[in-house]
Structure formats: C-alpha cells, structure tokens
Amino acid sequence: MKDLVGLRETETADIENILSVAAEMKKILNQNVKKTNHLSNKSVATLFYENSTRTKTSFEIAAKFMGAALSGISAAQSSVQKGESLIDTGKTLDALCTDVIIIRHNASGAPHFLAKNVKASVINGGDGMNEHPTQALLDMFTVREEKGALKDLNVTIIGDVKHSRVARSNIWGMGRLGANITLCAPDTLLPKDIARTSVRVTTDADEAVRGADVVIGLRLQLERMKSGLIPSINEYNELFGLSERRMALADKDAMLLHPGPINRGAEIDGGAADAPYSFIERQVTNGVAVRMALLFLLTRG
Numbered sequence: 001m002k003d004l005v006g007l008r009e010t011e012t013a014d015i016e017n018i019l020s021v022a023a024e025m026k027k028i029l030n031q032n033v034k035k036t037n038h039l040s041n042k043s044v045a046t047l048f049y050e051n052s053t054r055t056k057t058s059f060e061i062a063a064k065f066m067g068a069a070l071s072g073i074s075a076a077q078s079s080v081q082k083g084e085s086l087i088d089t090g091k092t093l094d095a096l097c098t099d100v101i102i103i104r105h106n107a108s109g110a111p112h113f114l115a116k117n118v119k120a121s122v123i124n125g126g127d128g129m130n131e132h133p134t135q136a137l138l139d140m141f142t143v144r145e146e147k148g149a150l151k152d153l154n155v156t157i158i159g160d161v162k163h164s165r166v167a168r169s170n171i172w173g174m175g176r177l178g179a180n181i182t183l184c185a186p187d188t189l190l191p192k193d194i195a196r197t198s199v200r201v202t203t204d205a206d207e208a209v210r211g212a213d214v215v216i217g218l219r220l221q222l223e224r225m226k227s228g229l230i231p232s233i234n235e236y237n238e239l240f241g242l243s244e245r246r247m248a249l250a251d252k253d254a255m256l257l258h259p260g261p262i263n264r265g266a267e268i269d270g271g272a273a274d275a276p277y278s279f280i281e282r283q284v285t286n287g288v289a290v291r292m293a294l295l296f297l298l299t300r301g
C-alpha cells in the first residue's frame with residue numbers, strides 16, 4: 001500500500017493487518033512513555049481544507065508520539081487562498097521531503113487525485129460525501145476491542161446517511177469483516193443508490209435499533225444540505241434521535257458509537273451520549289492507535 005484513500009479499494013487482509021497493528025499501538029498508548037522512534041526520519045503533513053478536531057489532532061499526536069517531523073497546513077491560512085491548486089500544493093509538500101500527506105477536502109475524490117500526482121503517501125482524512133476510512137477503521141477497532149470480531153454482528157447506522165462519508169466507509173469496511181448492516185434515516189436522507197447495496201434499509205428508527213449489537217449515530221450535516229431535508233430538529237430528534245428509550249431496544253450489551261462532533265438534542269440525547277454503553281470517548285483514543293498503525297505501515301517502504 002502506498003496510500004489509504006478509501007476502504008472501498010482496500011483488501012480485507014489489509015484491513016485486518018491495520019487493525020492488528022493498531023492493537024500493538026494501543027499498548028504503547030497505555031504506557032507512561034508513549035514515544036517511539038518508528039517515524040524518526042520521516043515527515044508528515046496534515047492538509048485540511050475543512051474543519052476538524054478529532055482527525056487532524058489525532059494524526060498530529062500519532063505522528064509526534066512516533067517521532068516524525070510534523071507540519072499542519074490549514075487551507076484557510078495557506079497559499080491555497082492565493083490560488084494554488086491541489087496538485088501544486090502536493091508537489092510543494094513533495095519538494096519539502098514529506099513522506100505522508102493526510103488530506104481532508106470537501107470534494108469527493110480529492111485524495112485519490114492527489115495520490116496519483118505526488119510521491120508521498122496519501123491518507124484520506126475525509127473527502128466530501130465519499131469516504132472517511134480512518135474513522136471507519138477506528139470504529140471497527142473499537143467494536144473488535146469490545147466484541148472480539150465484527151462477523152455476524154448486527155450494526156445499525158442511523159442518521160444523515162446521505163451526506164455521511166463515515167457511513168460509506170463503514171458499509172465497505174464492516175461489510176468486508178462480516179457485519180450485518182442496517183441503515184436508518186428519513187427518505188430524504190438516504191442516498192439514491194442505496195438499493196444497489198446489500199445493506200438493510202428502514203425508515204423506522206425503533207425497528208432499526210431493536211436487537212442491534214452496535215448502534216452508530218450520525219451527525220445531521222446541515223452544512224451539506226442544499227435545502228430543508230428535515231421539517232425541524234425537534235421532529236427529527238423525536239423520530240430518529242438516539243435516546244435512552246431507543247437504546248433500551250438494542251441488545252443488552254449493545255455499544256453506542258458516534259464519529260463526532262455530536263449535537264446533543266439533535267441526533268443524540270445527552271443521556272445516551274453519556275451512558276455506560278457509549279464508546280464515543282474510547283473511539284477518540286482508539287483513533288490515535290489506528291492512525292499510528294497507518295503511519296507505521298505506509299512508511300515502512
């Protein structure tokens with residue numbers, strides 16, 4: 001692997017390998033001394049055209065723990081504002097001896113385009129409505145850590161599926177590892193091509209959550225909605241929000257995941273977000289382990 005641009009194009013064996021290496025990295029995270037020299041002569045750059053807290057910070061912490069030279073580029077403060085193209089920005093990072101570029105872009109396919117045009121390894125930190133592979137990998141890691149395996153688990157992904165790159169990456173990734181996936185959203189927030197996939201689809205949130213082993217809530221991506229696709233946040237919360245009442249319908253050992261940022265009172269209630277079955281904070285920690293694993297694997301040469 002030179003790049004990680006999506007789970008659609010990642011082999012099952014590679015996904016398994018990333019998750020296994022992440023388990024080793026998690027052991028390092030649990031030590032007092034978290035520093036390693038895996039990336040001591042490597043250079044890592046984050047190139048973010050969209051806002052981020054978790055993805056950008058966890059890649060930067062991962063790179064620093066592993067001893068890399070790190071540069072964080074925010075498009076808003078870079079020469080992108082003076083008209084520099086994505087390829088020219090990538091070639092500049094190549095010229096600066098960058099080994100790995102982590103890119104987040106509002107255009108679907110931007111990481112794939114960049115990967116074809118630079119020498120550095122490219123990791124997709126989220127591209128438009130296409131994929132967010134490292135989020136799905138950390139979701140899979142978190143489920144495996146708790147349940148042992150994804151195979152035959154009932155995973156419900158509920159919320160704004162239409163605009164969710166996290167949902168797409170999890171459909172590819174968790175599907176490859178044998179999970180049974182149910183998607184739940186109002187009709188207006190389901191992608192048009194969903195009928196061509198092998199996942200179960202429902203617009204009944206209680207039915208979607210009933211008996212689920214894993215429930216993944218998705219944020220309402222109001223910034224990607226061109227027009228009002230939901231009547232009101234209150235009505236959406238009532239019909240599709242993850243509440244303690246709704247979570248009580250899931251399996252008694254069910255896990256609640258959410259990629260963040262969460263909007264309390266919209267797609268998730270505070271009671272559910274803070275419940276013992278919520279793994280939202282564990283997901284963030286595991287994101288560092290998964291990203292350390294990716295940086296290690298892509299720079300091994």
Ligand code: CP
Pocket residue numbers: 051052053054055056126132135259260261
């Ligand atoms: N889950 C996720 O991508 O969060 P950020 O937007 O904060 O990176």
